[in-house]
Amino acid sequence: MRSGLVAALLCASIATAQDHAAHGAAKTPRFALGSSAAVDGSGTIWAVHLDGGRVVVRQSAGVGQLWSAPVPLSAPEERIEADGDARPKIAVGGVNELYVTWTHPLAKPYTGEIRFVRSVDGGRTFSAPMTVHRDRQEITHRFDSVAVSQRGQVFVAWIDRRDAVLAKERGADYRGAAVYYAVSDDRGASFRGDFKVGDHSCECCRIAMRPRSDGGMDALWRHVFEPNVRDHALAVLEPDGAVTDLHRATFDDWRIDACPHHGPSLVADGAGTLHSVWFAQSSDDAGAFYGRLIDGKVEGQRKLGGGAAEHPDIAAAGNSVVVVWKEFDGNVTRLRAMTSDDRGAHWSERELGSTTDASGQPQLLQIGERFVVFWNTRADGLTLTGISR
Amino acid sequence: MSVLRRLLCLSLLLLSPFVQAEPRLTPFDAGSPAALRQANAGHAFVLVFWSVHCAPCFAEMAQWRAYRKQFPGIPIVQVATESLDESAAIVNVLDRYDAGTTGHRAFADDYAEKIRYAVDPAWRGETPKVYFYDREHKRIARSGALDPDWARRWFEQQSR
CATH class of the missing domain: 2.115.10.20 (Glycosyl hydrolase domain; family 43)
Structure with missing residues (x-):
């Protein structure tokens, strides 16, 4: 052991140099594959992804055209999750609005906050990130989705474990997690919520949303039907927080307690x-x-x-x-x-x-x-x- | 730094148990399944895949630790399906749910479909995913939370 200590001291300078190299590589991860895109009213394509550890936005005039240089939206120190279904998301509203969400993981495993940034001038400037949900416990708020309704209201939905945590405190069983959402009436300046869509969603799949002609939002997500069937549920999310017509939508009868990380589209x-x-x-x-x-x-x-x-x-x-x-x-x-x-x-x-x-x-x-x-x-x-x- | 000091340093490093600690995470790549079968020729082993997104996986860490203790002759190889780029998130989970253990692995890169294919072309990435290899390396694949009674019987059978 003593020899180890001596070696450690003697080699401190070498180790430090090596550590720096390794940490440097870790802090600037490769261009991440988790990315999303949306098209604005003029046909410009806007993409978000993780670059150098930050959420960035880029634009392209279309197929065969170059992408602009990345513009960072998140602070350098903010940890971001950006793989698979947990990638950053982007939606376009009206003519000049861009809305971006991502998940910021907290210290405890599988916890997080849904973060939101907007531009109301066609992508020339972006707001500072804000957290969408009112619940600020160090629990799961993850797998964000963002969509804009026919009336221009911004809907953000996510997977939330507050009900599972409560059940656990009471010693009760609880299947999976829950789906919650929040709505912005002022082009993303503020959000109303948190509105519960339903208990017992799967914990690790993205939520699909599509705007309805009546101003509501159809949402489709992987649910956990009794006892452990991970098929999908469909519901209408109203802008006032009411959730109607929640019902089972797919019937493959996939019985499993697992994390497919493979969400639907609608x-x-x-x-x-x-x-x-x-x-x-x-x-x-x-x-x-x-x-x-x-x-x-x-x-x-x-x-x-x-x-x-x-x-x-x-x-x-x-x-x-x-x-x-x-x-x-x-x-x-x-x-x-x-x-x-x-x-x-x-x-x-x-x-x-x-x-x-x-x-x-x-x-x-x-x-x-x-x-x-x-x-x-x-x-x-x-x-x-x-x-x- | 002088050459002499470098040599001294190197020899002390080689001698030292202090710096020989196994790294917390080592890479698992498309060549790893074959290498594991070769390293365990004639012996049963278990290959466990988990993910930082997978709450059921965290719950099973204690179970694997118990099997490892009770059936020390059967290696249990645990692999995170995130790439080593996500080491911080992986180690964060391990620190909380499997503190003090060594030998954990993670996908060597984010070309996950290639690594998964080398394990099992039919595996679609869901976790937990566990492969129980018997002595002849005939394997049983299990997706989702494990039935602990079934697993215990398998370990007991293979230990006979």
Whole structure:
């Protein structure tokens, strides 16, 4: 032991130099793959991701155009979570508003705060980050989602464990976590909340939201139905905090106490029919699925791709519906899509691209009449690929 | 620093138990599953994947510690599915739920699908995911919170 101490002292200068090198690398992580994008009224694409440990925003004029230099939105000292479904999110409102959320992990594992930043001048300036929820316990507030309603109100939803913590204090059992949300009436200057959507959500999947024509928001999330079925629930979030029509939306009967980290997406076509993609592993089938969610039933459910499909996203406009996903075959990750021109009755499938290194989750954007896939890859960075119909 | 002092330092480092402590996290890459089978040829072992997002995984840390103590002949390799870039978050969980243990691993990088594929092409990334390898390395894959009675029976069987 004494020799160890002597060695430690003697070698202090060497160790210090090595430590600095190692810490330096850790403090400036590689360009993170977890990223999100949104399109503003002029067709400019806005992307957020983690760069050098900070949430940054960048813009591009479209497919084939360069991305602007990153503008940091978070403080250098703030820890950020940015992988998979827990990546930073961005939404666009009106003409000039940009809204960004992310999760700031706290000291205790699996705890966090939902942070929010806005621009009301088309991305020229951004506000300082604020915390969205009133509850400030050191507990889970994670897996943020942000969307803007037809009336311009900003909805932020997240996974919250306050009810699980209370139950535990009382010695009661509690399945999973809960979904909460908050609403801003003043373009993100302040939020009202926290409104509870429902008990017993899954703990580690993103929440899908899509604006309804009546000013509310449809929300779809992985739930934990009794006893441990991790299928999805759908509900309407009203701007006043009321939650209506909460019901089971998918029926794969995935019974598991696990963390899939694989959340759903939700859109509506021109006739108002909800189309969704999600991930499930039932006893007889596993994979990514598409289906129309109609009155508590799934219509036209089909499995995506060749079985290894993961992290799908969906977009719709008029009679067109587009689904994208990625699929790894052991060597190559392929970006694949299927498109329908008759609201999901018939589909055609194609490959859009591929990469032989790490990649994030693909996201569908609509630019005017065109669908575009946003995909962050280690090899090529932020990519945009148009889908011809 | 003089060459002499460097040499002295190096030799003391080699001798010293103080600095030979195992690092808290070592990388697990696409070559690791084969390397583990080779290192454990003819022996049973368990491969446990967990995530910093996975509350059920934290709850099972104590269980793995108990199995390790009770069945010391069966190696239990625990791997975080986050990349080593996320070391701070991983170690934060370990400090709270598995303090004092060594031998933990994390994905070597964020090309997670490649590492997962090398483990099991059918594994879709959900955690906890556990592979129980018997002496012939026939394996049983389990997703989600483990049935402790089943696991105990497996350990007892393999220890006979």
